[in-house]
Each structure stands twice: as C-alpha cells, then as structure tokens.
Amino acid sequence: MADRVVIIGAVALGPKAASRYKRLVPSAEVTMVDMSPSISYGGCGIPFYVSGDVSTADELKTTSFHVVRTPAFFETAKGVHVRPSTRAVSLDRQKKEVLVEDLNTGAQDTLPYDKLVIATGSSPRKLPIPGTDLEGVHAVSGLDEAVEIREKIQSGSVSKAVIVGSGFIGLEMAEALSDMWGIDTTVVEITDQLLPGLVSPHLAEMARRDMEENDITFHFGEKVTAMEGEDGRVTKVVTDKRTLDADLVILSVGVAPNDGLARDAGLDVHERGGIIVDDELRTSDPDIYAGGDCVVVKNLITGQPVFLPMGSMANRQGRIIADNLTGRHKKFPGVLGSWAVKLFEIAVSGVGLTMASATRAGFDPVNVHISQLDRAHFYPEKGLMYLDLVVDKKSSKVLGIQGLSIMRDALVGRINAVAAALPFGITVDDLQVMEFAYSPPFSAAMDIVNSAGNVAANVLDGINRGLPPEEFAERWADRESGDICFLDVRADADSGPLAKRLDAPYWKAIPQDELPARMDEVPRGKKLVLVCNTGARSYEAQVMLDAAGIKDSENLQGGMASARMLGTAP
C-alpha cells in the first residue's frame, strides 16, 4: 500500500491507474503530471474529430456521461491531483523523487513518491527530411495538434492533402479528409501495401481498391524525400518518384515509445525502445510501474517482446497497475495484437500473425484464404467476408487471422472470438468446433470461422491444394501458354454468361455436379485452375479429379468472389 503515488502521463493509462488506485485506497495521495494542457482524452478518436463525426474536441475529453475530464474533474470526482503543462525532467530513484518543471513558468520542484507509475506514452516518429517544420505539416501527436488541423480545414484553406504512411491512423485520416471535407487526398506509403505488417498483400489490395473507389489516391513503394513550401507554408511533397501538390501534410509513419525518462534513470529499456516490465507491469525498479505506449510487452504468440501502442491495452494495464500498487498480484500476461479499422463502408480487422510475420518469427506457416457470407445465405441482409487464417504447418496451431468485410461488426466479432481463444494455444481442430451463437440473422450454420478451420484442416491434410488469390492473375496472364486450363465448376445458374463467352481453349465450364459424368471432357496434361464462386465447389471438384487420377489441379481460394475484390476476375 503506497501513501504517495506519482503518475507521469495523464492520457489513457495514467487516469485509469490514478482513479482506480484512489478507489482502492481513498486515503492515498495520487498526483498525475502531464506535459500537455489537455489530459485524459480519447486519442484514438482524433481522426473522427478531424472528420467532423465528433463535433468538438471536448467530446474526446468527456466521460460517457458528458462531463469534461479536466484537471478539476479529477480533483473533485476522483480525488486525484493533476498538474497539466508539467514535464517530468528526471527521476531520483534513491530519494524517490521526480523533478518536474511547469512548462508555463519554467519553475521546477520535486514530487516525492512511494510508488511511481510511468505512463509517458509514445510520440509520432519523425521523418529525417527537409521541410517537416513547414506550416501545414502535421503529425497526429495529440489533441492540441488535431485542433489545429481541424481549424485549418474548417477555414477552407485545404484543397490537397498528402498523407505519409498507411497504417490505421493514416488511412483513417485519409477517409476523414476526403469523405467529410472533400479534400483531394493522396497516401504515400514506403512499403508496397497498405496496413503493412498487419494484413496479407491480397487483403491489402482489396482494401486499396475499395479506398480508391472512394477517391483516395495511393502511391506505394515511394519514399518521401522532402517537403517544399512557400512563405513558410508547405506546398509540395517530393518523393523519389514524383512531386505532389499539398497544402496539408499528415505524417503518420508510426510512433515510438517515450522511454527517455526511464532510460535516463537507469531502468531497463529494450534495445529497440520501450521500457521493460514484468508480468505485473513492474519495471526493473520494484517501486516503479509502467504501461501503455511507453513499454514493451510479451507477444503471446511469438513469446517475443513487442511494442503495441493501443489505448485499449493502456486502459487494461492501468487497472492492473492500480491493483498491484495495493499489493495485489494481478497479471498482464501479454498481447496478441488485435486491431480493427473502419475504412469508408468496410472494416478490416485482425489478430496475431500474418503469413509474413509468422515466417519472420520462425514458424512454418500456411495462409488459408476463404470467402463466405457472414450469415445464413437465405437471410436478406448479409455480406461476404474475406478471411486469411494463418496456421503453423507442423503443430496446426492458429497463429493469426485477418479479414475484411462490409459487415463490419460481424467481422470484428469473429476476430475477437478467435482472439479470445488464441492465448490458450488453439489448433485448427479447436477452430473447427468453436461454438458460435447461431441464428440465421447472425451466422451460417457452419460459421465462417469454423469453415476457415475446416479448409485449413483440408489444406494441412493435402486434400485441398489451393491457389492463393493473389496468384490468380499470374495464371490468367499465362492463359495463352497452352500449359494451363481454367476449369469453371460453377452451376450455370451462377456462373453467368462468362463461361459461354469464353470460348477459348484455356477455359472449360463443367458444373461441379456434372463433373463425374463428364470427366472425359476434362483436359489432360495441363495445369488445371479450378474456379467457382467462393472456393467451396472448386475444392469438391479437386477431390473428384483426384479420385479420377487427375492430380495436377489447384483450386482458387476465395473463388471469383475474392478475385473480383482483387480486380483480377476475368
């Protein structure tokens, strides 16, 4: 039990830890300091404030019951002292004191503590290029900067915006600027896909196409080399491939943990940044806890330390730190990295590893891509969901799942369900029997997650040999080679006129249910690419072909549904 608790940082974890600790130990003296005048706000809401969905900045600072979380609010409602506009200069761990500086007056004093909580958060990464200090160039560093951006937009002085980086924030900002304000918006991304590291190239491509239809322009594989301006205001963004006009530039190239204070005080810090904490969120000094964006935590799938700047994690950790300050021993076991982003009408969401990150982490993974309706196909309101399931070949352990759908909450619900089971080391078998609340308005009798498990089992058994959707275009480009034949096994009812139109040696239409009787029509000696709408019948056709001794086939994962989303369907 600590009498005096000092908390450095008052955005997400800080206020949560402070308020909870005061409830547990009403007699304690709890002080929060923060560099900014704005405290305790929903930083993840910034793009929605910029868009205008959230009308005032104060709304991001209010409680759910419409009270603004000012320093005075914390004083009266929570009994927590707050010192805004105050910088923690250094720690004296021997004396157990924090040296702080009032940023308005420059006055310094010391705050003694029994226990200290470091919740210094993260800061946007900077680009080491000329021109980032021009007016009109912004990071999304906090609420005060967001207010500036919004004022600029509202004044009508922004017509062309360039966003550097295509992570969550970059894409959310792109939607905010384009959709709500009609600003001509371009995203420049140094890697070759959006949401790099978070989704497969094909899910990224589906999302890109959707955003382009919503008037966002993308340039991938381009490095921003400079900003140029006139009269101190930005006018151009220069990349290694082109120059773009811009009167607003948003830099969203990631964030880095604010671990300097801890590092200077001699606490253990990870070599790539982030304070190291144990599973009770204690630093290498037992009187100092840390959490939120300034720490590294254990990735529950790889076992490796990971930096996960998420307001939700900060909130959960804040409560645990408060509990542990009282002498409880609550654990924060680690993270999976669940995430979701709304992009215009679709959601993209995921948890755990992608094929690429799983390979990097030393697994021997396989990616199973499926498309399926999110609920009973006979129910009127429904939508296709596209999922990537990443499993380890040897152990059949589930390593991650990512998806995209217009049925946004339904998608995020599936991701959350898999996430809830992932800490227990589930395998493909577990996914196959996972229980989803079933009723036609909510789910298919075989839920898409069960289906993904079923397909993965077939893939691991070698009886489903899939063609990843992003490779379909290569096969199609090769169609005149004479080595390849597309076997379209859709029923006439749903294959449409395409099969009839494609009177070509490389395209053969035999509905799957007619295949056994028409096996002699199947071209021999060619690689067969089996296609149907979603990949289910092409798999059944593959089984039938195998049984007939025709083994050189591959069936298009996700079928024409996924190919259409990728723009590669003929």
Next chain:
Amino acid sequence: MADRVVIIGAVALGPKAASRYKRLVPSAEVTMVDMSPSISYGGCGIPFYVSGDVSTADELKTTSFHVVRTPAFFETAKGVHVRPSTRAVSLDRQKKEVLVEDLNTGAQDTLPYDKLVIATGSSPRKLPIPGTDLEGVHAVSGLDEAVEIREKIQSGSVSKAVIVGSGFIGLEMAEALSDMWGIDTTVVEITDQLLPGLVSPHLAEMARRDMEENDITFHFGEKVTAMEGEDGRVTKVVTDKRTLDADLVILSVGVAPNDGLARDAGLDVHERGGIIVDDELRTSDPDIYAGGDCVVVKNLITGQPVFLPMGSMANRQGRIIADNLTGRHKKFPGVLGSWAVKLFEIAVSGVGLTMASATRAGFDPVNVHISQLDRAHFYPEKGLMYLDLVVDKKSSKVLGIQGLSIMRDALVGRINAVAAALPFGITVDDLQVMEFAYSPPFSAAMDIVNSAGNVAANVLDGINRGLPPEEFAERWADRESGDICFLDVRADADSGPLAKRLDAPYWKAIPQDELPARMDEVPRGKKLVLVCNTGARSYEAQVMLDAAGIKDSENLQGGMASARMLGTAP
C-alpha cells in the same frame, strides 16, 4: 474405413456427414434416408420463410450458390444416394442392416451397412390437451408444415394468432406473424418470463417490453388447457386464466430427441431422452455414430449431459462423424450452449449458465448486471448494451454471459468472444484482460466485456455492492417508508429535471464529483440506493461513502439505463 455407410436423417448432420465422407473416401457407398420428401434444408430459417423475409421455401433448400439440394443434387454433386419419404423401421445390429419402409408405397427392404449414422433429429413436443388436431394448429416441425402455415397466411385467412411457448422459435414466429403480416399475435408462456432458462428475469423483462411495443401481447404463468374449434378449424385457445380468439395456433413448446430407433435397437439412451455418445460421437455400438438433435452431449461448464437442438452443432458434428468414419479420431468435446435471437430491432444472445441454471447446477453464483455503450461514447453510431455476467463466487470462474442490445452484431460478437474462451475455464481475471480489437467505431477503450469483468472483480472483492436492477422497483415502492433514500449522483448535465422535480425526502441529488465536499448532506441512518446513468458513478459514490464511514448503501446495477429498459425508472 467403411465401404457402406447408411445415414438415417437428411436435414443437417446427415448431409454434412455424407458429403464429407464421400470426399474423404470417394469409393464408399453412402446412402441417406429421410422420412420427409424435403431434405437438407435450413430448418432454423423457417420463421424467416413464414415472415416472407425468405421468399420461397426452396431458398431454404438451396446452397449458397443457388442450387436446390434435391436428392438428385446429392446424387450428382456429392455422389450420395438419397431415399426421401423413407422411414427407418428398425436396426438389426447383428446383421448390420436397417429395415426401411417407403412411405409412399409401403414397401420395405433392408439396407446393409458397415457403419451407421443416426441423425434422426428431434420432434416438436406435443401438448396433451384437447384440440391440438384442429386445422390451424401447427407445430414448427419442418419445412412442409411451414409451407402450409405460410399458404394459410398468404390466403388472408389469419387475423389472430396465438403462439404457445416463448423460446427462440416462438418469439421469432411472433415477430414473423405480427411484423410482416400484421396479424394480431399473442404469446402464452407457462413460466413467468420469455426465453425461460436462457436469460435472467430482468433481461427477459427488457425483451418483453420491447416486443410489446411492437404489438405482441404476452400472457405469462398461464397454462394452455384446450383448443376449441368450429367445423374442425381452431377458433379459440383456452388457458387456465382466459380464452383467446385464434385462427392460427403455433405450438412451440420445445422439441424432444428422436431416439426411439436407437432405444429399440438397445443403444444407450439418456433417461430423459437423447442417444448417449462418446467424445468421438460414437454410440454404445462402435459401428454406430450419432449426432445432432437426437443425442445428448456434455455441457462443458457443468460437465453434465445436455440436450442442445441446434443446427449449428449438428453441422459441426456431421463433419467430425465423417472424419471418424475414416478412422480419424476427431473429438467433439462438448457444448456451451451459445445462442442468439433477433427480435424486431434488438438481439438477445447468451452462452453458458444463467444465475438460475448455475444455482441449479450446484454453483454458488453471482450475477453482475451492467449497461454500457457498445463502442466509443464519442462515436456517432452506437447503442447501449445490457449484459449479465454470471460467475462462481468461490473460484471466480465465468459460468455464463447473456445480453441484449440494439447493436445486434456487436452484441453477438461479444457473446462469441466469451464463448470462445469459456472451454478453457476462464476466470474474472481473464475477462479483465481479454483483448478486443479496438477502434472507436467498434469498441470502447475499455470494452464492455472487460468492464463486466472489472465490475465482477469489485463485486467479488465486496467493494461494489450492487442492487440487481429488478429489485429497484421494490425499493421504489418502499420510498415513503422513511427507511430509504435514493441518492442520485448524476451530474446536473445528465440527470435532467428529475432530481429537481423530486423534491421529496426520499430523493437526494448530489453529483458524484461533489460528494466529498457535500458528505454532510448525505442522509444518515437510512438505506441509501445510489443511482446514476449506468452504475459506474454510483459505484464510485459507494466507495466514497464507504471511506466516509457510511456503509449501508447499494448501487443500482446498470443504473437508470437499465431501469428505463425495465420500465421501473421514476
């Protein structure tokens, strides 16, 4: 590996097992028999067909790719023989033969098998009262009967309907008849709440009120004693309390497993019905498998056998049976009992035990009720979610969770997430750190499931002493007794004019943040009922009162939000 597989029943599990087994063993001879001419249909879609949401009965029989699953379809697309309108009369387990009868011709013959699968499903329970054979009295026994019901409605001959029973099907049928066809619809339920056994009395009451606003009439605690008719057609439903006019009666009083064939053949059957199977879905005869609505399975929370007639379970089991027929050893570990139902604009969903069923199962449970927005409170589109979390006091194990919300997919997603973790024996601690994909359009930074875990932890710690929402009305009825005072801790901004209007000795308004400074205004020597909007600030007020030595308080779980849903808010 079985050469000849016979499957009795061809609705959900049968077709799944048959098709999968043929894919795994293309050379096998697989035969399905079913009493009905209609096979392989989405039985759970019947209410949506009756409503007209699904326009034709064939849609419930089609695949997701618009092909009707006729016997011929199974023959050609799956290589499975089907004998519709065929009854399995008896089994000869010695000879490994099924005696079957063609229901059109009366002809009998025998089907030899190496392995047999019993998928005989369930039948609607009958009421042992006079008049159930009148025209216009229906069970929802299958697609053929649903077609009859729909034709009757479409002919315009139905103006008053009575539904007996308020489980899923009863309520879905009530919505179908009232909402889509404008039929005056009354539900008679023998217990004192709707969805009996599935939700708490207060969630049931919230759902009832919502359905009544949608013009459904309910009579609870009433027993139907007879149907009366004229010219062989039903005209009245007689209960122990009243007589209701009716030209359509739907009996939905549950279903019973069709275990007679198995019982007659000497297979182990549970004393309360349902074929007993092991975790590989094998009956007491190793050559006979069974699954779906005709078996009992293990409840993963109680460890007890349970009868769970759900099309989704049947589908998952069908695949496992097919795998095990090949000699694989796939497990079906048991069930949690996840469910969801859409009722007009709201969803009600749950998994695991309720307070009542947990008590019956021998636990010492506590129910934690909370209300919270389903996503960031500053995000424009959002809705309140009402959750009951049932935990075991001693072990803090999570036993079940049920909820209700207008944000339907969001609710079902939360239930599915908890369901995914339940088989691993999670505790309240696990709920508190459960990772939900966070972004303001999908979740609050502290997701409602985390919040439910937090509140449960506080309740188990004794620092949150809640008043269950259904008991608020009792306190309110007692308000003039002089023993009770309601302490309204909402801020002026959101308590509205109520507190001012209620210039009464039993109602005192002190905003929670003013409480420390105004502690001397708190009435002493009375039971304090603390109220706010959702129960969060009333808990904080309770902590403050405790610290001030005022211990006799209880805070209203779910706050005025839940009281309003229950119609008990003053």
